[in-house]
Amino acid sequence: MPPKAKVASISPILAVRDVAVSVAFYVRYLSFSKVFLMEDHSYGVIELDGQAIHFTRTEDMAALRATRSRVAVYIAVRNIEPLWEYVYRAGPPTRIRSLETKPWGMREFHVMDPDGCLLRFGEE
Numbered sequence: 001m002p003p004k005a006k007v008a009s010i011s012p013i014l015a016v017r018d019v020a021v022s023v024a025f026y027v028r029y030l031s032f033s034k035v036f037l038m039e040d041h042s043y044g045v046i047e048l049d050g051q052a053i054h055f056t057r058t059e060d061m062a063a064l065r066a067t068r069s070r071v072a073v074y075i076a077v078r079n080i081e082p083l084w085e086y087v088y089r090a091g092p093p094t095r096i097r098s099l100e101t102k103p104w105g106m107r108e109f110h111v112m113d114p115d116g117c118l119l120r121f122g123e124e
């Protein structure tokens with residue numbers, strides 16, 4: 001029988017071209033806070049409401065292509081409207097999809113980050 005451990009959090013680690021650019025984007029446009037940025041900008045961490053996303057710098061084009069075409073992060077939130085208003089007013093310079101009610105009943109908006117990772121914010 002497996003141990004009765006409880007997961008405290010799950011934090012994706014995204015491969016990005018420029019960690020400092022990614023950290024700045026999430027802070028400025030998505031209301032995250034910077035937790036950590038290595039001096040050489042090779043690794044960084046941001047958080048929102050105690051949930052973190054990590055970034056690692058890579059020059060591996062295959063890793064960057066995978067991020068752009070296959071990685072999405074779903075961020076479940078409560079009281080989504082104020083966050084959407086913040087994002088909308090901040091005006092990210094990337095693709096966004098406005099807040100709407102999806103056929104499956106979730107209220108969602110989507111933002112593409114600078115490296116093409118799809119961020120899906122949703123509320124039941």
